[in-house]
Structures are given as C-alpha cells and as structure tokens.
Amino acid sequence: MTVRIGVIGVGMIGQDHIRRCTQVLNGCQIVAASDINVQSVQKVFDQYQITGKAYDNGHDVIASPEVDAILVTSSGPTHEEYVLAAIKAGKPVFCEKPLAVTAQGCERIVKAEMAAGKRLVQVGFMRSFDACYRKLKTTLSSGQLGEPLVVKCVHHNAEVGDSYTTDMGVTDSMVHEFDIIRWLLNDDYHSIQVVSPRRTKHAHHGVQDPQMVLLKTKKGVLITIDLFVNCQYGYDIRCDVVCEDGIAYMPSPLQVPVRTRGQLSEHVNADWRERFIVAYDIELQSFVDNAKQQRVEGPSAWDGFVASTTAAAGMVALTSGQITPVDIPDCPAFYRKA
Numbered sequence: 001m002t003v004r005i006g007v008i009g010v011g012m013i014g015q016d017h018i019r020r021c022t023q024v025l026n027g028c029q030i031v032a033a034s035d036i037n038v039q040s041v042q043k044v045f046d047q048y049q050i051t052g053k054a055y056d057n058g059h060d061v062i063a064s065p066e067v068d069a070i071l072v073t074s075s076g077p078t079h080e081e082y083v084l085a086a087i088k089a090g091k092p093v094f095c096e097k098p099l100a101v102t103a104q105g106c107e108r109i110v111k112a113e114m115a116a117g118k119r120l121v122q123v124g125f126m127r128s129f130d131a132c133y134r135k136l137k138t139t140l141s142s143g144q145l146g147e148p149l150v151v152k153c154v155h156h157n158a159e160v161g162d163s164y165t166t167d168m169g170v171t172d173s174m175v176h177e178f179d180i181i182r183w184l185l186n187d188d189y190h191s192i193q194v195v196s197p198r199r200t201k202h203a204h205h206g207v208q209d210p211q212m213v214l215l216k217t218k219k220g221v222l223i224t225i226d227l228f229v230n231c232q233y234g235y236d237i238r239c240d241v242v243c244e245d246g247i248a249y250m251p252s253p254l255q256v257p258v259r260t261r262g263q264l265s266e267h268v269n270a271d272w273r274e275r276f277i278v279a280y281d282i283e284l285q286s287f288v289d290n291a292k293q294q295r296v297e298g299p300s301a302w303d304g305f306v307a308s309t310t311a312a313a314g315m316v317a318l319t320s321g322q323i324t325p326v327d328i329p330d331c332p333a334f335y336r337k338a
C-alpha cells in the first residue's frame with residue numbers, strides 16, 4: 001500500500017519533507033498540498049514532478065478523500081487548528097514542532113486525541129531519531145559513567161530571518177532541547193531560568209541573542225542551554241553530559257577533520273537540513289510505515305505538550321529573570337510508554 005500524503009505549508013521544511021517523500025522514502029506519495037501562497041505549491045510540484053492537487057486552504061487537504069495522512073509544516077501559529085481538524089477526520093498527522101504555540105493549545109490537542117481513543121499525532125521532534133543522540137543515550141544508559149549531574153547543550157544557528165523574535169528562542173528553538181533532554185535522562189523538569197547576556201550586532205531589531213537557559217530536573221540535574229541563533233559560523237548542536245565517573249560527549253555526525261597548510265579544520269553544518277538530514281528521513285519513514293498499519297508512534301502530543309509547557313515557564317522566566325517552576329501534570333495512561 002502507498003500512503004497518500006497531503007502537506008500543509010510549503011516553506012523551507014515543507015519543501016524539504018516533500019523532497020524526501022518524493023526522492024528518499026518508500027511507500028508514500030504526495031497527492032496534495034496547500035499554502036496561503038498557492039502559487040508556491042505549484043512551483044514545488046513542478047520542481048519534483050508531482051501531479052497533485054494544489055489548495056490555498058489546509059482544511060481542503062485534510063478533507064480530501066484522496067489523502068490518507070497529513071504533514072503539517074506551516075508556520076507554528078497555524079498548527080493547532082490543522083492538527084485538531086486531522087484528528088477529527090481520523091487521519092494520522094505528522095506536525096512539525098512546536099505542536100502548538102501555547103501549552104493550552106497543546107492541551108486541547110492532547111484532549112482531542114484521547115477522546116478519539118487512539119494515537120493520531122506524531123510531533124516533528126527529530127533528534128531522538130539522530131544516531132549521535134542515540135549513541136549518547138546508550139552510553140549513559142550503560143551506567144559506566146554513574147549518574148548524570150550536568151548537561152551542557154549548545155544550539156547555534158548561523159542566522160535566522162527577520163521574523164524571528166526573542167520569544168522564539170525559547171518556544172521555537174529551545175523546544176528541541178526541552179524535548180530531547182527529558183528523553184535522554186528519563187527525568188522531568190523542576191525549574192527554569194533565562195539569563196540574557198550582551199546582544200550580538202547580528203540580531204535583527206533588538207532580538208535578544210544569545211540567550212542562556214538554566215534548567216533543573218526533579219532529580220537535581222542542571223542543564224545549560226547556550227542558544228545563539230546568529231552565530232555566523234554555521235549550525236552547531238552539541239550535548240555533553242557530566243556524570244559522577246566521567247563525561248560523555250555527543251559525537252558529531254561523520255566528519256573528517258583535516259590538517260593542511262598549517263591549519264586543522266572540520267566542516268561545520270550549514271543548517272538543520274544538513275545536520276539532521278538522516279534523522280528527518282528516519283522519523284518520516286517511520287510515520288509512513290506506521291500509517292500503513294493504521295498506527296502512530298514516535299514523539300507524541302504529550303511530548304509536544306510537555307515541551308510547550310516548559311517553554312511557557314521559560315517565557316515567564318525570560319520576562320522576570322527569576323527561577324521559575326515548571327509544572328507538568330502526571331502523564332495520562334494513554335501516553336505512558338510500556
């Protein structure tokens with residue numbers, strides 16, 4: 001069976017996912033797509049020689065009887081409405097992060113999915129599909145380094161567009177760390193603080209960049225997130241875990257350090273498309289394979305809710321400068337992993 005996919009939003013990641021569905025993955029076909037700028041849909045269809053229906057409204061994609069599963073890759077504020085509509089239509093939906101831009105929006109999705117009685121939502125947190133994070137988790141789980149004490153994360157983008165705001169540092173970029181560190185440590189957050197250093201001249205209209213976040217988990221592990229989204233030199237994601245008996249450094253994806261002409265150098269990825277290319281392939285192939293079996297796995301709406309709730313506390317902390325509690329309710333049985 002071929003899973004017939006409808007895509008909502010054909011911006012940067014929408015196009016990248018259409019490319020992989022068309023040229024990389026097995027068992028799926030793009031049959032429809034929408035964007036508020038409908039001409040861009042036809043352009044992408046032409047680029048990848050797709051014969052599909054182009055709509056200016058995502059709800060037409062969801063309602064189409066030719067569409068089995070949905071990819072929501074439009075801008076963050078539009079996610080909630082489309083994910084709720086896909087749940088109502090009973091169609092599996094892969095939604096790029098953030099699941100919704102508020103914790104309340106994520107909660108509405110969680111409630112709708114539980115009312116539907118089965119998982120329909122996979123959130124686009126791709127890092128748990130990345131070989132480097134997986135290797136780090138295996139090393140920590142082996143117990144050879146003792147208990148984790150401190151996790152040092154680096155999240156640097158070369159640059160971001162002028163629609164990027166200070167808040168997005170927390171709600172759009174650091175949500176990846178909020179999700180992956182919970183997964184890495186099997187621990188929950190207790191509090192968050194945001195510290196704002198001197199701003200770079202490269203940030204647009206007074207955006208606070210860099211930002212430094214300090215998170216504490218319930219078991220007392222301290223996590224630092226060094227976010228710098230206009231660092232200029234490339235896309236750089238790092239994660240080092242200081243443990244009782246040693247330190248685990250997340251490896252880089254296969255790179256060859258080179259010594260030549262008096263220099264030692266190593267390629268730095270240009271952006272998230274390059275750094276996580278394989279992880280995106282694996283997460284979407286898994287969505288497609290599961291959709292064939294009428295099921296959904298991977299990062300859940302609950303994971304999206306926890307990340308956005310942590311981000312909401314981060315927003316309070318950003319304004320107040322204070323250490324702010326992160327209050328996450330108990331995970332419902334519906335989402336508890338066996």
Ligand SMILES: NC(=O)C1=CN([C@@H]2O[C@H](COP(=O)(O)OP(=O)(O)OC[C@H]3O[C@@H](n4cnc5c(N)ncnc54)[C@H](O)[C@@H]3O)[C@@H](O)[C@H]2O)C=CC1
Nearest residue numbers: 009010011012013014035036073074075076078096097098
């Ligand atoms: N998992 C990851 O690593 C990444 C995730 N993302 C997420 O993907 C989403 C999209 O990001 P980008 O592609 O970078 O943004 P983008 O701005 O390049 O694309 C967004 C697209 O959505 C369209 N759009 C806006 N409102 C719409 C609506 N109501 N219906 C249909 N289309 C609509 C826009 O016209 C635009 O083409 C964001 O939520 C972002 O956080 C983006 C980059 C990487």
Ligand SMILES: O=C1[C@@H](O)[C@H](O)[C@@H](O)[C@H](O)[C@H]1O
Nearest residue numbers: 157160172173174176229272
């Ligand atoms: O999700 C992503 C972007 O939207 C965001 O702007 C970047 O900071 C992240 O690293 C990337 O993975």
